Amino acid sequence: RQRVALCRALMMKPDVLLCDEPTGALDSVTAEEVLNTLVSLNQAGTTVIVITHDPNVAERARRIIRISDGQITEDTRTEQNLNRGQNIPTPLQQAVADEQSGMVAARSLIKFSDFLSRISKSLFLPTIQSLVTQKLRTILTMTGLLIGVSSIFIMLTLTGQINQVFKNFFETQGSRKAYVSFDWRAAERTGAPRWRGLNVIDELPRLNKQVENYGRIDATLDASGCTVLSPSGNAKSTLAGVNSLLEARENALVAAVGRLPLPNEFARSIPASKVALLGSDAAIKLFPERTSKQAREEIINQTIVVRGCSYEGVLKIIGILEPQDSLFDRDVNSAVYVPTSTLIAGGVSPFDRRMVTIPRESINPTWFAKYVVNVLRVHTNDKFPFRFFASEQHLEKFNLMLGILTGLTLVIGALCTIIGGIGVMNILLVNVHERIQEIGIRKAVGARRNDINGQFLLESVGLCLLSGVLGVSLGIFISWLAMQIAKSQLPKTAAISFSLDPVALIVALSVSVGAGLLFGTWPARRAAELDIVDALKQE
Numbered sequence: 255r256q257r258v259a260l261c262r263a264l265m266m267k268p269d270v271l272l273c274d275e276p277t278g279a280l281d282s283v284t285a286e287e288v289l290n291t292l293v294s295l296n297q298a299g300t301t302v303i304v305i306t307h308d309p310n311v312a313e314r315a316r317r318i319i320r321i322s323d324g325q326i327t328e329d330t331r332t333e334q335n336l337n338r339g340q341n342i343p344t345p346l347q348q349a350v351a352d353e354q355s356g357m358v359a360a361r362s363l364i365k366f367s368d369f370l371s372r373i374s375k376s377l378f379l380p381t382i383q384s385l386v387t388q389k390l391r392t393i394l395t396m397t398g399l400l401i402g403v404s405s406i407f408i409m410l411t412l413t414g415q416i417n418q419v420f421k422n423f424f425e426t427q428g429s430r431k432a433y434v435s436f437d438w439r440a441a442e443r444t445g446a447p448r449w450r451g452l453n454v455i456d457e458l459p460r461l462n463k464q465v466e467n468y469g470r471i472d473a474t475l476d477a478s479g480c481t482v483l484s485p486s487g488n489a490k491s492t493l494a495g496v497n498s499l500l501e502a503r504e505n506a507l508v509a510a511v512g513r514l515p516l517p518n519e520f521a522r523s524i525p526a527s528k529v530a531l532l533g534s535d536a537a538i539k540l541f542p543e544r545t546s547k548q549a550r551e552e553i554i555n556q557t558i559v560v561r562g563c564s565y566e567g568v569l570k571i572i573g574i575l576e577p578q579d580s581l582f583d584r585d586v587n588s589a590v591y592v593p594t595s596t597l598i599a600g601g602v603s604p605f606d607r608r609m610v611t612i613p614r615e616s617i618n619p620t621w622f623a624k625y626v627v628n629v630l631r632v633h634t635n636d637k638f639p640f641r642f643f644a645s646e647q648h649l650e651k652f653n654l655m656l657g658i659l660t661g662l663t664l665v666i667g668a669l670c671t672i673i674g675g676i677g678v679m680n681i682l683l684v685n686v687h688e689r690i691q692e693i694g695i696r697k698a699v700g701a702r703r704n705d706i707n708g709q710f711l712l713e714s715v716g717l718c719l720l721s722g723v724l725g726v727s728l729g730i731f732i733s734w735l736a737m738q739i740a741k742s743q744l745p746k747t748a749a750i751s752f753s754l755d756p757v758a759l760i761v762a763l764s765v766s767v768g769a770g771l772l773f774g775t776w777p778a779r780r781a782a783e784l785d786i787v788d789a790l791k792q793e
Contacts, residue, residue, distance in 0.1 A: 534577040
């Protein structure tokens with residue numbers, strides 16, 4: 255029993271070892287073995303304090319303190335006992351000698367290795383065994399937390415990527431544009447007369463001269479409800495006016511076949527050039543039998559007839575456009591694009607009630623739109639009300655809706671995380687009750703409160719971290735799948751692609767670890783505070 259007690263005391267490798275009559279009831283051989291072990295431990299750095307009535311035992315110590323009737327009567331140090339007991343080369347003594355002959359770095363490495371071994375044996379191994387033993391319970395406990403973590407990861411990932419997608423889309427679709435128009439509602443409310451519009455031939459050039467330091471104003475003339483006839487088909491379409499080659503490029507008009515109008519074809523010359531660009535859908539409707547690229551090249555230089563609207567005339571096809579993203583304008587690919595000068599020459603009214611403002615790079619689009627509104631009021635002697643709408647407001651509204659959706663989803667994810675964490679805490683409390691004897695036995699063989707507390711806390715963190723890793727993995731798959739689906743639905747110009755968001759990853763894993771620490775503290779503390787005697791009494 256004394257040797258077992260000594261083994262139990264040495265299991266945790268203490269810095270100080272207290273021995274009360276360690277050889278009191280032992281035979282001489284066993285007593286000598288115990289004394290040699292104590293000497294070896296002392297030489298390895300352990301402080302050994304022995305209480306004994308045996309002078310032979312006391313002589314083996316470096317320092318001897320004699321106590322009589324509660325008073326210290328003698329305190330002596332003797333260095334001659336340092337090497338006693340070395341004639342018996344026990345394995346422990348040999349290990350001590352080898353360690354003392356090594357370098358300081360080697361000793362530090364050994365201590366660090368012992369520390370890791372102790373942590374592994376006292377914390378990690380019991381934790382893993384506990385989780386593996388209760389597989390079904392572990393899986394069910396992890397489910398709620400897994401859903402919460404995956405929800406948080408998915409929304410943080412998709413929010414950032416979708417926000418960037420639409421930001422890129424608006425930039426490619428003229429996000430710096432704003433639309434200024436006559437305010438019909440304000441006119442009806444105030445009794446203001448109707449405005450016939452700005453004359454794009456005479457007034458618009460003068461207005462552009464006035465605002466040229468800040469940007470430019472483009473007309474938006476068109477002819478809607480037109481019947482377009484071709485040699486092989488007909489279609490209802492809109493003739494959309496294009497003011498310049500610069501505007502055509504800003505509106506992402508790219509010729510798949512043929513060419514864009516030349517600069518002189520935009521000029522208001524007499525006679526006006528009668529050229530047209532077909533949207534991709536308009537080309538299919540007007541020439542349904544020519545769908546291949548080679549067949550479409552034969553369409554170039556053919557003529558179409560337009561009638562039934564404010565424009566009447568014949569147009570020559572000079573190009574067929576690449577398909578455009580139709581997320582905000584379904585008719586963008588069904589229109590026929592012609593120079594604005596051609597529309598006016600064909601009978602379309604030159605008075606425009608709705609204009610597009612394009613600021614310079616350093617000018618805010620909203621500010622420039624307001625500036626143009628004020629210029630129009632001065633130009634019309636403040637007789638008419640005007641309003642504006644900037645394209646960037648679309649993005650602001652979208653970001654607001656996306657932020658609300660993200661917030662709601664994060665709240666749901668947080669609730670799932672809390673529910674999952676409560677489940678973890680409940681299971682750990684049950685584990686503490688089921689494993690009282692285990693806790694008592696571990697304490698009996700030298701486990702300290704910190705060891706018990708660390709084991710259960712590690713179980714909680716390990717369970718939550720495992721849930722977080724699985725939740726992140728599920729979130730990555732769902733996010734990737736969502737982005738693949740979005741490629742077929744969202745704008746092509748948005749360049750959609752999935753990329754791992756490190757912020758979302760760190761937040762998701764931090765939440766899982768935090769939940770483990772938060773909800774595992776109470777069960778771990780209850781386990782650590784169990785009394786060893788009460789724990790060992792449990793059947």
